[in-house]
Amino acid sequence: MKFSLLSKPTELQLEKDASSKYLPVVIAAMVFLASLALIGLFSINSAISDWSGAISGNLTVEIAYDKNGDMDQRAEDAVAFLKTVPGINEVRTITKAETAELLEPFLGRADVIENLPLPRLVEVTVSENSALDLLATATQLENTVPGAHLNTHRPWLDKMLLLARSIQFLAAAIMFLISMVTIVIIVFAARTGMVMHHDIIEVLHLIGARDGYIARQFQDYFARLSLFGAVPGLIIAIIVMQFFTYLASRLEAGLIQPPSMVLEGWLALALLPLLVAILTTVTVRWIVLSSLKRMM
Amino acid sequence: MIRFENVGMRYGMGPEVLRDINLHLSHGSFHFLTGPTGAGKSSLLKLLALSHRPSRGLLSLFGQEVSHLEREDLPDFRRKIGVVFQEFRLLDHLSAFENVALPLRIAGAEDDLVQKNVKELLNWVGLGNQMNARPPTLSGGEKQRVAIARAIINRPQLLIADEPTGSMDPEMGLRLMHLFQELNKLGTTVVIATHDIEMIRRFRHPVMYLEDSTLHTTTPTAYLARFEGM
Structure with missing residues (x-):
């Protein structure tokens, strides 16, 4: 599958479509939410690790x-x-x-x-x-x-872990939901584009264009739109995270830790726009090819 | 080269617009296709252009049965067919040059070849000074010539034209008919759908006419006699 982002489509004027004009804004919002969920996922993971490390090495004896x-x-x-x-x-x-x-x-x-x-x-x-x-x-x-009682903090930690894992599960579910909604939006935009350009697509077919040739114009254009939306969405999410980090660090409360990202978290965030572009490319290619099959 | 055997065609679940079409066009032949409006000329051209599949019967092009051709094999066949649409169907946002170059680019031709052939052909059809003009700025006749140049740039084995001279002055119409004749002499099979009885009279090629959704083939003399006797 060719993934050429710099080559602009020439025959199909997709950039003139009103149906996809606002797609970058929608993608930016989706990537913003997905980035926050991802930051939450990694921050909680990091917090769990800190709590476990701090608590598992310490016990308290309480003498009534x-x-x-x-x-x-x-x-x-x-x-x-x-x-x-x-x-x-x-x-x-x-x-x-x-x-x-x-x-x-x-x-x-x-x-x-x-x-x-x-x-x-x-x-x-x-x-x-x-x-x-x-x-x-x-x-x-x-x-x-x-009257002595050895307190291992285990029940408390277990509850905290359960809460943290639930939040992580919720963050993962949110990410899944965002992916699904994004796919649905892209499918609708691509289908609308197909309908709007039906005549040109028919001409291209009749002068010998293969389905892949037509699909490539759609997938490149939509991938470009996704990147135009995903990068600002990610940047805004990182700014918001830094703001929360600043606010949380000012609280100086032991349990409410500022979001701390490990290297894997930053890598996942950096890959997010690319993943969105790939998801868009694959979705658009699939929808365009399956729609073209219904034409002769 | 082109063979229809008991071909029928319908759109969706509608009635048959073409019935029991039997046709044989040999390599390098030249035919006019005519008939009253709504007789099914456009539908027959769609079958020839591989734009639609027949709903029944056998359709062979270039020695191969194409009614049930695999989808991925269609583009190679279509590149052997040049189509001039009645309503031109040019891409308005592309220049005349880019419109004509499109079949070559889609076929993966080298840029040098594209430049040379497209310029040559546009000069030949009298649009050498309009290469960068976009279709909306061209007259009907000029658009028609761009459409014809796009149809023949790939040197097709079969050229289908739907009212190709309809938007032109008589002189340009004659010039383009001579171009079709020359292509025909080089071995291209030509099918021209027309209502222009003068054109049939002048060029004297066999006539296929559609009546009640069925096709009849006759000589130009017999057709003209029939037409004038009506």
Whole structure:
């Protein structure tokens, strides 16, 4: 299949068609939406990877407040036990003052919070690639230290992952939908072009033009229109992404990360106009050839 | 060279516009095709130009049965046929030169050959100074000459012309008829659809006439006698 974008069609004056004049605008809108979906897809993937990396290496031990118990002693017991467990790299007690500081944004002044019946926390860092049996460690810890509970963050992470995967699925579905709508629009525009140029097509046939010769004029023209629409659509999407990155970075919120694109994401974005042009070329060729078959 | 055997033709599910057409045109023959308006001349020309398939019967062109020809084989056959349409059917946005060059370009001819042949032919039909003019700026006769030049640029084996001199002054009409005669002498089979009885009288080629959707072949003398006796 010849893909000549620079050669302008000579016999069929497709550029004069009102039916396809606004196709670049529609394609630009479609590519803009597809680019945003793609950016979302890769950004969420990147965020999932960050969350997993940050959380899977960290555990928290929570020792429930007991007004009759020595909370400092229990924290020390928990630290002592955890240091004996193979695969644990580092164990550190989070002081009352640190706990109060963490709660300060939610509950108010830290010096007041320190007087509240707060649980004691122990931060645990697991060695990379360790085969730590979390369930067994949690049971042993609960038996050793009364009121202790090993929090692996797994249920929270699982929920976040489910949410992120759902959003990714939605983004992929949006991209699929955009592709389908684009194909339908292109099919209608190409069919209208065929009807409008029926007489010239008939003349070309009668002087010996092959179907491929006629189809090439349609596919080159529509591919050019697609590129004229796709490139601005992509550029606008990247500008919007940069704007959101700026806004998100100003929030300084841990969970709401600015969209971060990996190399594969940038490559996919760069290929998007080309893919749209190829999709257009293939669709137009298919529709024109199948329409020509109905003529003699 | 061209053979029709019991050919019938209809458009869609409509009635037959041509019935039981039996015809044999030998290589290098020259025929006039005539008949009243609506008799089916244009439909017969469409069959000859491979623009439509017959709805029944056998149609052979250049020694091959073409009624059921594969689609990809049609262009090669069509390049052997030159068609001059009654309404010219030139491409208005192309110059006279580009219109005439089109069959050569579609056939993949070298640019040098295209330049040489097209200029030569346009000069011959008297349009040497109008090569860059677009059809809307040309007179009816000039358009007709461009259409004729486009039909013969590929040196077709079969030339079909539908009222080719209808838009011309008598002198230019005669000149073009002589061009068709010359092409015919070189071996091109010529079929000219016309209502011009003077042309039939002057050039005295066999006449095919359509009546009630069927075709009859006769000599010019017999046709003229029949015509004058009406």
